[in-house]
Amino acid sequence: MIYLQLFLSFLQIGAFSFGGGYAAMPLIEEQVVTLHNWISSAEFVDLVTISQMTPGPIAVNAATFVGTRIAGLPGALVATLGCVLPSCILVTVLAMLYARYRTLSLLQGTLQALRPAVVAMIASAGLSILLSSFFGGDMVLFTMTNVDVRAVIYFAVSLYFLQRRHVNPILVMSLCGVTEVAVTLLQPLLT
Amino acid sequence: MPDMPQKKSRVLVKLFLSTLYLSAFTFGGGYVIVTLLKNKFVDQLHWIEEDEMLDLVAIAQSSPGAIAVNGAIIVGYKLCGIPGVLVSVVGAVLPPLILLSLISVGYQAFCENVIVKALLRGMQAGVAAVITSVVMDMGAKPFNERDFLSIFIMAACFVLNYFFNVNVVLLILAAALIGIVRTKWAERGKKA
Known part of the structure; x- marks a missing residue:
């Protein structure tokens, strides 16, 4: 089931990339090149180049790029969803805690x-x-x-x-x- | 309290359009969208105070995932709760999603296009100016207030991050620890 695999791979990227773009790169490479062979190393370099030339975070760009190549537009959507889901949950919880306790x-x-x-x-x-x-x-x-x-x-x-x-x-x-x-x-x- | 917006549906629409528009211009990494969000919601709309914005950025930064997405989420939550989170995530993700799915078809041609290259070269200088301007505004505050601990934290974090590539999460934790120690110290001083 390719959609589930894409979703789970990018879920891990979203959940474990601390510290922004450049910190996420090795993690993305491991998932999409080394583990799953979804794209080649050369294509990964192209992906990094494109990411620098277009707006948006590299993890979201990678999700769309890899998702589109492997499973078309639905692939891009599930990969992107996996990539942002951990942020949505964790940041929302932290925001709630901040709103409640910020006056302490x-x-x-x-x-x-x-x-x-x-x-x-x-x-x-x-x-x-x-x-x-x-x-x-x-x-x-x-x-x-x-x-x-x-x-x-x-x-x-x-x-x-x-x-x-x-x-x-x-x-x-x-x-x-x-x-x-x-x-x-x-x-x-x-x- | 900053002048809080009128109707919730209007705030949601504004939030969606702002994150969509800002995300489309986030060249050069997550910090660009953070500076643009500050410009929009703190300086223009006055929906968030500057200090609170810095707190929100610190939370966005210390969480896993892309800073641009995290920043949009936390501003969305602050202004509109859960519906705000959903709206701002979709807004932040849509521009790269659309662009990349188009580009991934013929990316060789895109990367080597002379006009695209020139546009990006020029914009990079503009991005550098935007970030510099925001840093000048925000960095001046501890100096004006003669807050030496803040100046020290700022200088130390900059050197460790820029020259020694120390991970931002570690720096955030270290700064938090300094803050906790200082607060406890001050409380003990009051009691004695």
Whole structure:
């Protein structure tokens, strides 16, 4: 029964991947490549590439990609359902506990210490994206010669509009993308 | 109390559309949707307070599964209970589900397309700016309040996570422990 297998595999991925995207990758690989041979190693690399190029969490992307290949759209749906079900249950329970006990002084004190940790985690993810944007993903070669000057300009202009003018962030992101497309298409015409 | 929304059905519709729309723009990992959720529900709609949003993110982060999905679930629960959870999960999952099932047919062509590549290259710089802006807003608070323990936790977590790849769940647990010790310490001080 392929649907049940897909569901159970992605249920495990959803239940045991702590710490977000990159932590989930080895778990996904083990389930879909090593254990079940649903896709090849090369296809898994393609999947990671596509995940980086499209919105959405890698686990959900993997569920759709593998599910579609193995059992069409119903396969994609059961795999995705398996992948998000553990989150739905656990996070809802934690949210209930938070709503009930958040006024307790001990929990307040604990959460107060968690807030700066969360900001640090977001900063860490942001710095990785920033460096990958400025240096083209090549993290080893931080030299001034391979800086993507256009990326630095987009970043600086975007930051100005976000901080000083409070422009909608999605508009900012979209304009950066559209500008880079325009520049890429026009460049051959100018030189 | 933040100004709480009007009718439940309207909140559900708003929740669904927001998670759908934000999820479609979550390039570059779960933290992007977290910053976008904050922008939408804290800064624009004022349905959630900033401190509470950080608590919700901490819960989303320390639970297994994708941060983007967990973040949508917890915001959904906070605003509308169980129906909110269902609506926001569907909203968060739908964009990648649709896109990936389309792309998995002809993905070679998609990955090598010059326009797609340029669009993503440009957007990545924008994503970096969005995250930087949010970190500047939220990171300034402990400095303004001269809260040295928070500054220390922030700096230590950043170094351990970025340079030493320490798992986020461990860091969350360590920060929680510091919080518990500090609270107990303060209570003992009061009694004595």
